[in-house]
Amino acid sequence: MSRFTLRAAALSGLAAFALTAAAAGQETIAITNVQIHVRGGVVIENGTIVMREGRLTGVGADVPVPSGARVIDGTGKLATPGLIDSYSQTGLGEIGGQAPGTQDAGTSLPELGASFNPIRAVNPENTHIPMIRLRGVTSSVVGPRGGPLFDGSGGVISMDGERVSDMIIRENAAVYTSMGEQGSGSEGGGSRAALRMRLHDALQDVLTSMLDEDADEDDDERREGAINERNIEALKPLLLGEIPLVVSVNRLSDIHMALELQEKFGLRMVINGGAEAWRAADELMAAGVAVIVNPTANLPTFDGLGATMENAGILANAGVKVLFAGGRSLTHMAGLAVANGMTRAAAGDGLSLAAAEVWGIADEVGSLEEGKRADVVIWSGDPFELSTTAEHVFIGGREIPEDSRHERLFDRYRDLSRYRTVGR
């Protein structure tokens, strides 16, 4: 049955009861006879997944089907954890061009810096969200875009929920900055060297503040140009190693500059982009730095002349955690990485558990294990392959309806005959 006919059935009211029960995520659901990908590289053949009250209550080969459960036959299908998009502005922008009133990912207020927290501006009714989640993305890291020195803070949202507060899985999960060409532009001081000084100074300010916390506040003589209290508070978790600094950086020498910062302050670090990261794979591995790759990036820029589609594979094969971003194209991005040398297991993990670990949400999501949120995707076949459909998407145990602005447009224009009757 095609999506079109399924939607027609739903509209006619036949599925009304099921939809009501599903809406709350309270339905007990069992997926049987399915190939379970617990995480990247860990597979259970012919298994059963049980979801109850929004949680995974059974995952394995010998799991009984609870009485009263809705049973979905997964014969010939694959089940994976709901996928995690590791960098997005999901929910922060409806229309890019000529509609700044719909855009909330960046701020013009430089004083906010690291404390700028755009996740609170996510619009749960943004029309892109249903299209993205119907491609298997159940969690998205929402990060800020642009900004001098520190871009702001990011967090992780669930791709389902009526209010932002319902959607947030983890707030303040990372702080963002840009180095290299992007970070050292006019706002960054016009030179990579200026940017380097400012980043070192800022982190030193935080460190000083943390060490002097017991000192008399009246004696506090702040360095001229020091970052403000808001920034210091937002940056403290970085220096405590609680959250990573996400650095947009591409050129090898800039990656080395970032690693210098990482080592000096003992930071957890994630590289975003990293066009030439493959050339520093062993160093990144040793420093425990993960990389959010763009598997299509192979065109030279002066910020990354050595860009190559083999980046993801070289990094992953050296032991670096490689993560992905891409919204509706997330599985395509991972598939391209596999097509260019990354193992399927590593790519699968980069969409699930490895990402959850980097973002500090692995207790909640990222693998198909009992007790975790019931974020599950049932695929018609190999999830990396372009012909594969996400047939069922569950978020917190709720089956996501096959409905989006896309689907509504398609339905309206599936048949043009009604337009012909009004004389075109």
Add this chain to the structure above:
Amino acid sequence: MMNRRVKKTVLLAAAAVWVGAPAVVEGQDRRFPDPFPSTYEPFPSETTLIRNATILTGDGQRIDGGSVLIRDGRIAAVGTAVQAPAGAVVVDGAGMWVTPGIIDSHSHLGNYASPGIGSQSDGNELTDPNTAEVWAEHGVWPHDPGFGHALAGGITSLQILPGSGNLFGGRGVSLKNVPSRTVQGMKFPGAPHALKMACGENPKRVYGQQDRSPASAMGNGAGYRSGWIAATEYLREWQAWWDAGSDAATTPERNLQLETLASVLVGETRIHNHCYRGDEMVNMINIANEFGYSIASFHHAVEAYKVRDYLAANAICSSMWGAGNYGFKLEAYDGIEENVALVHEAGACAIVHSDSPVEIQRLNQMSAVALRAAEEEGIEIPKEEAIAWITLNPARAMGVGDEVGSIEVGKAADLVVWTGDPFSVYSHAQHVYIDGALMYDRSAPDPIVFGDFMLGMDGEVGR
């Protein structure tokens, strides 16, 4: 070596079949001559038999266990019982798929070259809403590394169009994707010229911000029509001169802008019209009818599905993104992934284009995205039909459909041998042939022959 004279005849037929445009001829034979004709010569080729492969011919056929014979740069035979002539190179195609060379109807390679810094911005002459006088080929940098990457994605021909900031953006040029020191060395011999036009948000934004016309969609409409009125008058003057015997002493004064527009009116230049919304496409069809020209293809055409019956009835192609590209601006807000499939199903000419140095490297995969979306909605389109979106259909829109775009005896041997199903994310182009010459071999140590820019770059890896 190719015989130019033969090819010219072939092209005449192509143009007539597709949109009923008048004869298109090369260089000095045009009524408005091209002063910069192609100097392209095919690279050396060998008699080659690719055998035992799955062949998608581009014109709707699939041949399992098929063979293609390349001889003298042309396709000499195709089928299941083709024998290798003595001395032929034999390529075992077991497990491999063969398609025509991939063709992109909408690229800015060379005009917006890598590395993408300000001095490489040569695709939009944003100084007047009508810049029909500018030619994309004068801004094509043959050393753009993007050409090499596109070749690795199977691209054998591509049309470089000016950008969409102006109502009349300028002339586009069709290229063969070969290394060359000059753009003339890449120019597709005999290909019609293109004129880029643009609907919608871009022109009215660019000039509205300068308090100039067009500042609204109304201004856009008036701008096109004023341009065509002037062109009609210009053509009348030249027609009178031709009719009077073309006496050199009385040659009318040339005007580059009007010459481009007039060359459209006599069918020597094809309209490639950036247009997102269905209602605006119909406005453009109406304007074309008012002034007696035809539109070869709408570009981006995110709402082509809404007016696919008009597009079919008017034999206008739609060059679309495989993924629909929903919502990046309001005029793209109704973009759907099923756009390509719905246009195809309606019997209109569907094309998957790139408009991007990234997507041009995988038009096959972007077509697969469109195929998957269609299948999810119960629209079954066989791969042997879908491959036309990136082969024969763009070739026809560019006016080179009798020379390239399908695997037929007598056509140029522009071919891609894929490691597997070209609609799979895992498949790569293994061999790319242009006019029978092996231009890319994935197994070679340095498979991509880049232009000069990449020389001496430590990061160079060639993939």
